[in-house]
Amino acid sequence: MIDQSHYNFAFLDENSKREIRRSLLKAVAIPGYQVPFGSRELPIGRGWGTGGIQITLSVIGRQDVLKVIDQGSDDSVNAVNIKKLVTACTGVKVTTDSEEATLIQTRHRIPETPLRQDQILILQVPTPEPLRVVEPRESVTKRMHAEAEYSPMWLTLYEDLIRCGRIGISSEYPVSVEGRYVMNPSPIPRYDTPKLNDSDALYLFGAGREKKIYAVPPYTAVIPLAFEDVPFEAEDFAGKRCRLCGAEHVYLDELTDSMTGRRVYECSDTGYCAKRRAEAAGEKRISAGSTESERETGGSVSAGASGEEMAR
């Protein structure tokens, strides 16, 4: 156990946190604009979420409730390590419930539960520059942003369509923020991209290795780049459901059952899935006296029952 008296609250010194908060304010004032900041050394390697951690440590208060997820999972090594670091130097409460959390640090996913005004979502970003795929020089991409010269980005979409008949970007789908800056929404799947648009919550993006911070304030227009006659399409999970909680219309991970070789699906957001199962278990206990057919028509799900079983 780390002795908290050896560390400043939230690990970083106050001046560093102040500098990061100033960068955050600027980022919020100019949605989608990448603000440079002095990325600090942390007891974790750059590229392992240091941008997100620095933002979390700069904005966290003693009353906050923290949730950390990595590719939707509350229990991945990265998420657990980050939670350990933050709790060790702040003592804040951690949770896996998206509704309970006030700060959510995440990588690759946005929680399924819609966010509220009093919540902040902090995304870890490996490559903040959306134009990096078309232009390797930082000086040139800066000028392209200044001139709103995004035609090379549009051209990559056109190329995908002309060569493959569809846009093949699976994550980091470029978005236009308030009709001005093209932004990389971090490697979230396309499914999550529309959640950024007109959201109630504040989204903060931190790239520690690239030393950039940017933000999407609440109620900001975040529109995926798409041609007029080829609309943006998210991943389609029609007809599929989570085998654990039976959820539909959520982002699902595709797995192969090692016993049967069948493709099965599970909620990518493990906190959401666990909460649904817990709720279902509660309902099951409440309705213990009811008949099997009543439970099926009532739509409640059994804890541990597979989605297929529930469908039956």
Added chain:
Amino acid sequence: MKKEEERPVLKVEGLTVRYGKGCPHCLEGGALLKNTCPQCRTVWACRAVDAELYPGEILGVVGESGSGKSTLMKSLYFDFPVTEGRAWLTSYKEGGADIFHQNLQQKKYIRNHIMGMVYQNPVLGLRMDYSSAGNIAEKLIAAGGRSFSSMTGRVRELLAAVEILETRMKEPPRYFSGGMQQRVQISKALANNPAVLLLDEVTTGLDLSVQARVLDLIRRIRQEYGISILLVSHDLAVIRMLADRTIVMLDGQVIERGLTDQILDDPQHPYTQQLVHSLL
């Protein structure tokens, strides 16, 4: 072809591109050693170039390597910043604004809507790893095109105009021959129906049969689209075949100008005489 009553679609006055600060000697018009100031070594790539391009006209620009032909073209296309000079386009604010003194957005507008450029080296004008359709669509996208189907329709039309099979529209130009690459460049330059087409040594490096096809294409484009063309070449045969009027450049300066036949058949300047007689 020049019609005195017509307004030029492009007028250039005193275009100067200088590399170096200059010194009292060269800044006051002192003699240069080639295009370099003998005292301060400032290079005058273009020095006080005047030119006028009339509607539907092909204006040839000839001169030896290093005479400033390509610098003139690239300056007009905003690839190089000009040191001094002014230029007007009839299609831009009715010829009332100097295009060199516009902001970046306006210059982009001029590049994408009013002018088209074909470079000597296709690598400068094309993205070799993108499809031919993508290369042409780039110009349409830059001009604000956001409809995939209408842009692709226009790409098909342009590829047909330059006689490239539609079946090859997905292939990148690096798989194409030099002549085909130039034709893709031409179709890209024509994408937004520009008022002025800048052709920089389009036939250089191509074999004779391919040259002939490209020259035929330029002639056809001029007839069909009524476009005004500024054609740079060091090949007097190309100039004779296509240009209505010609200007001759040497060491960054225009030394002679007139009707093409007049320039080639009765050159006045000793350098032009030497140039014509050395080739014909």
